[in-house]
Amino acid sequence: MQSSNRPRAKRQPAIRIFSQEFSESTLTDKGPDEFDPAFVITKLGCMVNRALVAGLLESLNPRETSGGNTMWQGTLRDPSGLHYFSVGDFQGEALLAHAAQLSSDLESGDPIQLMMVAKTRLFQSDDGSIYTSLKPEEMCVINPNTYANWLVETSEATMQRIKDSEMIRGLEADDDTYVSAGITRSKTKGMVLAKNHYGEVDSEVYKLTVMRSLDIAEGKNLITPNPIKQPSVLDNENNDSGADEQTQTSSEMGDGGDSDAKGDVATDSDVLRATIQTIIRTGDSERGIDLATIIGNCEARGFSQNDTDICIDELVEGNIIEEVQFGWFRISQG
Structure with missing residues (x-):
């Protein structure tokens, strides 16, 4: 055959x-x-x-x-x-x-x-x-x-x-x-x-x-x-x-494929980082979002101003977001 x-x-x-x-x-x-x-x-x-x-x-x-x-x-x-x-x-x-x-x-x-x-x-x-x-x-x-x-x-x-x-x-x-x-x-x-x-x-x-x-x-x-x-x-x-x-059943949920259902933990820091990025994305992509708006939205979700300030600094340092002018942030363009 x-x-x-x-x-x-x-x-x-x-x-x-x-x-x-x-x-x-x-x-x-x-x-x-x-x-x-x-x-x-x-x-x-x-x-x-x-x-x-x-x-x-x-x-x-x-x-x-x-x-x-x-x-x-x-x-x-x-x-x-x-x-x-x-x-x-x-x-x-x-x-x-x-x-x-x-x-x-x-x-x-x-x-x-x-x-x-x-x-x-x-x-x-x-x-x-x-x-x-x-x-x-x-x-x-x-x-x-x-x-x-x-x-x-x-x-x-x-x-x-x-x-x-x-x-x-x-x-x-x-x-x-x-x-x-x-x-x-x-x-x-x-x-x-x-x-x-x-x-x-x-x-x-x-x-x-x-x-x-x-x-x-x-x-x-x-x-x-x-x-x-x-x-x-x-x-x-x-x-x-x-x-x-x-196609045969994939093994990716158990062996580290692109859709792995692993049991890693979404920490408060992870959620805060994602929340800040989401808030910024809802705003003007060019002008960005002002710091007061970011902090206010994060505080409404139970995060302190101090934690939010620290997380914003980390996101800026990691080139995830950028400060386009003093106190205004957007998702990094580079």
């Missing part, structure tokens, strides 16, 4: 993303080749083939498919809403067994914080509505420190996408135009597709999600918004086309 010369699909990185940005997506993109990966395109122009998400496991229930097999459908809540996911026999016996155990543990009433690396997809209901869903490759129970760390990292990633989106506001949807505006070439395809499909996007709602997430990372309990009602995932979930959907 001759060996197959079928090209192996390149493994896509797992994107840290909140449910709000992901669940609002109604656009996909896939190359012409049979084995090209499929991407969900968010309103901020992020192309997501695989996602790294985390949150509180709210439900995980068995469901019999048309083929007589059992699949598990669940919901995972983060600060902005719900992710919907499903685990079927196409994802392997080990993951099915893990889903069954998680469902049993959930019935005991103990809260479960879960992190997963998952493939993304859109599906259309009978009434024509478009919904998002996740197909986990790996899942693991995490502690509050790991969840806080994920919140900080995902907030930073989201703020970068917000900043990029604001840089192209009002510009023609064109790769070269976006590059001239300062967007990295690797990001322009998704941003052009998003602009043509969604139009101009109000980024303020995503900034509020970032602020809420940083508050939770600091230990504050905030009420999350009501989720969009989501129908059951269609039976053909098991028959998704595309070879990239059949």
Whole structure:
């Protein structure tokens, strides 16, 4: 028998993303080749083939498919809403067994914080509505420190996408135009597709999600918004086309890959650094944010003026932020 010369699909990185940005997506993109990966395109122009998400496991229930097999459908809540996911026999016996155990543990009433690396997809209901869903490759129970760390990292990633989106506001949807505006070439395809499909996007709602997430990372309990009602995932979930959907389960959550769900701790210093950077990014990218505004926002989140002053000095010394004029700061341009 001759060996197959079928090209192996390149493994896509797992994107840290909140449910709000992901669940609002109604656009996909896939190359012409049979084995090209499929991407969900968010309103901020992020192309997501695989996602790294985390949150509180709210439900995980068995469901019999048309083929007589059992699949598990669940919901995972983060600060902005719900992710919907499903685990079927196409994802392997080990993951099915893990889903069954998680469902049993959930019935005991103990809260479960879960992190997963998952493939993304859109599906259309009978009434024509478009919904998002996740197909986990790996899942693991995490502690509050790991969840806080994920919140900080995902907030930073989201703020970068917000900043990029604001840089192209009002510009023609064109790769070269976006590059001239300062967007990295690797990001322009998704941003052009998003602009043509969604139009101009109000980024303020995503900034509020970032602020809420940083508050939770600091230990504050905030009420999350009501989720969009989501129908059951269609039976053909098991028959998704595309070879990239059949890649083996990754080991990156356990062996130090780009989406490692390691148990390192998000310290108060980490959260303060992320909070200062987020506050600065919400302001004018040229003029920056004044010191009094930064300190006031940080004090509202429980940080002292002295700690904030020290952290600002450290960020300036590390060339993370810069003082454009006395008492005014912005994200470093160099």
